[in-house]
Amino acid sequence: MNFSYTGDHGTGAGPHSYEGIPARLADGEALNSAELFRRHARFVAKFILRMGVSRSDLDDLMQEVFLIAHRNGGYQPGPAKPTTYLASIAFRLVHTERRKRKVRAFVEIDEDRVNHAEGEGDPETSASHKQQLERLQRALDSLDEEKRAMFVLAELQGETVVSIAAGLGIPVDTAYSRLRAARRLFKEAVEGQEDERRTTGSLVEGATR
Amino acid sequence: MSRDDFESFRDASPEVRALIDAGIADEVDDYDVEGGLAAHFAAIGVVPGAAMDHGLGAAPRGVSTLSASAKGLAVLGGAAASTAVLVALWFGFVRPHEVRRTTSAVAAVSVAHSTGGHGAPALGPSTNAGSATNRVAAPNATEATEATPVPAITPLPELAAKMSEHRGRRSAKAESDEAPTLPTASSASLVETPTAATPMANPEKNALSAATTGSETNVEDRTTAETNADAFSPESAEERRDRAEKAQVKADERLERDMKALMQAKRALAEDPAKALSLAREGEREFPKSMFGEERRALLLLAMIRVGQVDAARRLAAPYLAEHPDSPFARRVRHALDAAATH
Secondary structure, eight states: OOOOOOOHHHHOOSSOOOTTSOSOSOOOOOBOHHHHHHHHHHHHHHHHHHTTOOHHHHHHHHHHHHHHHHHTTSBOOSSSOHHHHHHHHHHHHHHHHHHHHOOHHHHSOOHHHHHTTSSSSOHHHHHHHHHHHHHHHHHHHTSOHHHHHHHIIIIISOOOHHHHHHHHTOOHHHHHHHHHHHHHHHHHHHHHHHHHHHHHHHHHHHHHO | OOHHHHHHGGGSOHHHHHHHHHHHHOOOTTSOHHHHHHHHHHHHHHSTTHIIIIIGGGSOGGGGGOTTSHHHHHHHOGGGHHHHHHHHHHHHHSOGGGHHHHHHHHHHHHHHHHTTSSSSOOOSSOOOSOTTTOOOOOOOOOOOOOOOSSOOOOOOOOHHHHHHHHHHHHHHHHHHHHOOSOOOSSHHHHHHSOTTHHHHHOHHHHHHTTTOOSSHHHHHHHHHHHHHHHHHOOOOHHHHHHHHHHHHHHHHHHHHHHHHHHHHHHHHHHHOHHHHHHHHHHHHHHOTTOTTHHHHHHHHHHHHHHTTOHHHHHHHHHHHHHHSTTSHHHHHHHHHHHHHHHO
């Protein structure tokens, strides 16, 4: 994947020219970093967490994302939406952090990441929701970074493939094929979890007889 | 992949669908947007322009490892002395657990700069070169014209413009610092002086020769413009620079006062909402174009609700909530109004 930044957002260097996508999706408004933070902080937080970052690292990464957005002069209307623009910054930061740290803990399932599901509402529902988030994260963690980013943005955060492609600076066709592969792998991972649960259940059942 | 394929995926299996639904429903509600935004303000308020681009950038690379401590700030040295003051101010404003974010944000800037983009990914050319590339748009402003017994909540000030201005000024100052030998009216010295520094160091002259690009023609134009400018103003370049620096110091002091006033109001909200209300109103009057306008107005509304001016708060809140329907501050105001309605 080509992670190089096009510079379009930061420089306003004229019409964008991503391969296979329109030069401009829609007219939008320019946003400074504070306004981006106000509007899209949770979106970015969710993306970062689903990319496998631990809750304890979230705050620092969030600050870095928006600081970079600030240094870039904020968001300028273009092929990428503000959300996918921010996601592209977050993606590169996560990528860099993961490479820098190279510690297993960074990508391990972190209780903190799902703790926010607790403490509210029906305890049983919360526990179930937490379990689902843990399973979701395990399945996501089985994808590589690029496919995971595609999957999270498209499936969990409702972004269009075209906008994601623009944000990440990749051709739309590549984005589609990446999403297709991500879906297949995600399904396999979930089915693998189901098989594992069934096997474990049988073993436990057999042992208790 | 067609759109149909896209839609059909969710029907893959109940298990897959359930997990995706759980992921969609997870809104990361526990993320403290207000705290994060406060830290972000501190970071960009502390480091706009000079500090971010020139001051902190000179800090040793080792600072990158000093996340989260005053130690990090201590090493940043004299260039960041004023930033430390501002950070300290923010420490009083942000909650204790946010201190780490703030300091690490400052360190992050240092890392990004001192490592030439290694600490943070290089994301294209920096846009802090001044007004030409400051493209931050002012938010839509709508006039709040309600006649109420309390001062009307003014529309969201040009936060973006303020940030842009601030950054532009700091950049200009940094540029002038980098070019201590300012050009005189003689064409020889102008040719020798880096063109990039000239318009930044002489914004007024630059306005007279906005199209300056470094070509011979432009140098001549600029020379003429400078001569004309000097003919109208006896002020030397040195004096102009001093004046610009004084203005910058004044702007920094104002920002500091603004932040301090907001901190006081925020601290007072829990214990003494009447005082918070008074402070918020004073802040509105004194800093009508504050960078923290949205926060201050939310504070003002919350204080009004707490002192029992619910109806007035509701009237004032209407345009505020319409303008910022999804902001965390709006959410707090909305909750406070709902809570007041049920009592």
